[in-house]
Amino acid sequence: MNVAPSSAPEMRADGARFRLRFPGLGNLGRAILSNRKAMAGAIMLAIFIIMALVPGLIAPGTPGAELYPPGQGASFDHLLGTTSYGQDIFTQFIWGARASLVIAVVAGLLSTILSALIGVAAGYLPGMPDGILSLITDVFLVIPAFPLVVVIAAYSKSGGNLTIIAVLVVTGWAYGARQLRAQVLSLRNRDFLVAARLRGERTLRIIVSEILPNMTSLLVANFLGASVYAILTAAGLQFIGLGNVNTDSWGTMLYWAQNNEALQAGLPLWAIAPGFGIALLGGAFALLNYAFDEISNPALRPVRGRGGRSDP
């Protein structure tokens, strides 16, 4: 567990200090390699990243182009068949990865930053500030996000990616903020933080260089969780037509498939392929998250053999 006070940078000689700045990151890489669930998640994610970076190499062409005979089944020319508009489903599927991945990463990052700001502030500033910030967090946590997202998206009409990301961040930060606050509370009175305060370090510096590095794994877990939320919610919004229906994304594919009753029309692949993409991308993040739970909390790590019941 990387919250151990011994990993506090100030305790070490100056040379080692820089390397130890984010003590979690090195462990993270090693942990991914040694955990089967994390490995599976990382490989899946890598495939999607390649798809998002160079879709043209895998499926040359324009995803929206209506070039082919409509409503064809899967064939050698069209691996997943064509849509009712004569678009190649495989091409659309490959190109759709980019939009989902971008939304996942950007919205995930921004909500993690917001969670960290509010959670750490609430945990570190006792009394009134904590009370107010915690109340706001709890209110946002409880208000059902998706109806709120739908209401905001309906009012803002245009529904470009930026609107969607903004809405996802506003509705997605609270859970992480609450977790981070709890972690800060448990760190507050550790020796190395007391030492830093006694040395007269500024609050901002303590937060940035003492507290945050000790929460690396929690921040990563938070990012992964927020990304899954962003993937699913964005897909849901696009599916009901509240995104921009002309973008190449999996949610939009599903929207058009549903509008043309793809299932009843004998074109199930049109709906199955994008949904599978969303599911696998979400699943990749979820697997990584599940694994990080085990990494950041050694008590949860799988036990060798069947020793789980016997007392240590």
Next chain:
Amino acid sequence: MRYVLRRLGFFVVTLWTAMTVNFFLPRLMPGNPAIAMMARFHGKLNGQALRAMEVAFGVNAQESLLVQYLSYLRNSATGHFGTSLTFFPNPVSEVVLSALPWTLGLVGVTTVIAFLLGTLIGMIGAWERGGWFDSILPPVFIVLSAFPYFWIALVSILIFSISLGWLPLGFAYTNGMKISFSWPFVGDVLAHAVLPGITIIVTSIGGWILTMRNNMIMTLAEDYVRMARAKGLSPMRIMMDYAGRNAILPNLSGFGMSLGLVVSGAILVEYVFSYPGVGYIMLQAVLNEDYPLMQTLFLIITLAVLLAILAVDAVTILLDPRTRAAS
């Protein structure tokens, strides 16, 4: 007592926030959709209905924003939500009330089933840690929980309705059937609820499993569990009464957070199955730019989630003597 008061205070603050968001959102957006909607209405409604709408929305050019806000709060609190455009000329409250039972039935029952099943699987998984049960069920359901609800709904329609023809495609009951408490009708309603219900259970159960399993692993390392073992109590009793009872408490307080997610997913499931509940009606309202209906549904959903959380609080007090002692 203080605990109860604090929870009630939180309840009021959250509801007030939801109402305030409802009031200010359309006013923050470019072009003020509320006023645009009123303008669209001018020809269609008679003076009285228009007035009722203005009151419900708090749109009135002659009054200051503060007065508008206060009159909006008063009208929402007293259940005056205006007229629905989609189901014109029915008042919004009537439309909402007709949709509410379907959602409460479907989402309520499936949430309780998913919670109980997920808690049980998480508990047994932690108890039999590393065994075949633990290596299969928790990971499978956790991956499933990352799948979009609506996509699971689509796939289950494809398999069970279109390919196999076992279950109906959508709606809450066969069109044209009379609503009654007769066996054929109840059976019909159940048959229509099976696919949406299973969809919600399968996708929401993973979260409960994960948290319960983690709590249980922590609890199993506690001294009182070791003590119970030393006393030679039966494994069943240790698992249920000692470890399980304590491990379920954080899961209960997590209920409120997860409930919002379940409700969100249920909205899309209702949409896919054309199930005439709150979520389906809400998306109809969005498509028709029926803002009064849309806003009211958002409020009602928030209210339902808050009530469920209060109920869970009550259960927590029953299960955990420590909360009673503290209050």
